Amino acid sequence: MSERRPSPFKTLLESDVCTLIQAAEDVYQVRFKNRGANAYLVRGSSRTILIDVGLSSNYPHLLTSLNHIEVKPDDIDMVVLSHEHLDHIGAAYHFHGHAFIAAHRLAANKIMLRDDFSMLRKMFNEPNVPINIDLWLEEGNLIDLGNFRLNVMHTPGHTSACITLFDQDKGLLFASDTLMPGGVMGGVFGSGSIADYIQSLERLKGLNSKILLSGHGRLSDTPQEDVRIGSSARMDCCRTPRNYSTRWMRERISSRSCSRCATSTSSTTDSSLRAPATCPP
Numbered sequence: 001m002s003e004r005r006p007s008p009f010k011t012l013l014e015s016d017v018c019t020l021i022q023a024a025e026d027v028y029q030v031r032f033k034n035r036g037a038n039a040y041l042v043r044g045s046s047r048t049i050l051i052d053v054g055l056s057s058n059y060p061h062l063l064t065s066l067n068h069i070e071v072k073p074d075d076i077d078m079v080v081l082s083h084e085h086l087d088h089i090g091a092a093y094h095f096h097g098h099a100f101i102a103a104h105r106l107a108a109n110k111i112m113l114r115d116d117f118s119m120l121r122k123m124f125n126e127p128n129v130p131i132n133i134d135l136w137l138e139e140g141n142l143i144d145l146g147n148f149r150l151n152v153m154h155t156p157g158h159t160s161a162c163i164t165l166f167d168q169d170k171g172l173l174f175a176s177d178t179l180m181p182g183g184v185m186g187g188v189f190g191s192g193s194i195a196d197y198i199q200s201l202e203r204l205k206g207l208n209s210k211i212l213l214s215g216h217g218r219l220s221d222t223p224q225e226d227v228r229i230g231s232s233a234r235m236d237c238c239r240t241p242r243n244y245s246t247r248w249m250r251e252r253i254s255s256r257s258c259s260r261c262a263t264s265t266s267s268t269t270d271s272s273l274r275a276p277a278t279c280p281p
């Protein structure tokens with residue numbers, strides 16, 4: 001394997017717990033070194049948002065990072081949660097009363113119902129505090145921050161409720177656990193679907209993305225290469241069962257009819273037939 005070239009992204013602050021990295025002008029990654037997912041700050045000309053916030057126990061370190069770039073908690077207008085897993089949303093309740101909390105409607109439903117299985121409660125030792133979702137997002141919504149326009153894409157697969165945020169003008173792809181640098185994918189959890197995962201990656205392939213800002217790991221300035229690897233390369237996935245290539249997935253898929261729209265589609269062989277995320281009209 002070739003040596004990875006130096007990161008083009010500037011590190012602004014480093015601590016034992018996290019690293020603050022500038023991803024683009026007015027876009028920052030807070031990358032946690034523990035099991036907390038990455039948090040992103042997007043400082044728009046009219047609105048400032050966080051995309052995911054990490055674990056509750058990381059909250060003081062998140063604030064330290066925000067403080068370093070002169071952002072106070074009250075400056076955050078909205079917290080967008082990429083999906084329902086607690087390593088991404090655990091600290092969200094700290095923003096109650098300060099900021100709107102937003103998530104895809106399927107994630108919102110699970111979070112509001114305090115569905116501990118879906119949120120991976122047992123995996124993370126988080127305080128069992130309710131998280132209220134103020135805005136229930138859908139495919140096609142647009143989050144307008146002034147100089148950033150983030151399109152909400154419903155990209156199920158990892159779970160049923162995953163969203164990807166894409167700024168078409170700037171090429172920023174906030175893909176959370178759907179895609180990570182090097183083509184790594186975040187596994188398929190209880191409500192997820194391998195067939196949906198493949199469809200979601202196919203959608204990401206068609207985008208003019210320039211920077212991949214994912215839920216875990218480093219930033220990437222080769223997102224199209226990452227999608228290509230993730231969707232077509234045969235990785236050594238069997239050594240790490242959570243990381244599946246889509247070719248590996250396809251080998252476990254058979255063609256069946258969609259129960260919703262009755263057109264031919266794909267579904268896993270080892271679970272009940274699920275309709276794809278988007279049926280033809």
Ligand SMILES: [Zn+2]
Nearest residue numbers: 085158177186
């Ligand atoms: Zn996840």
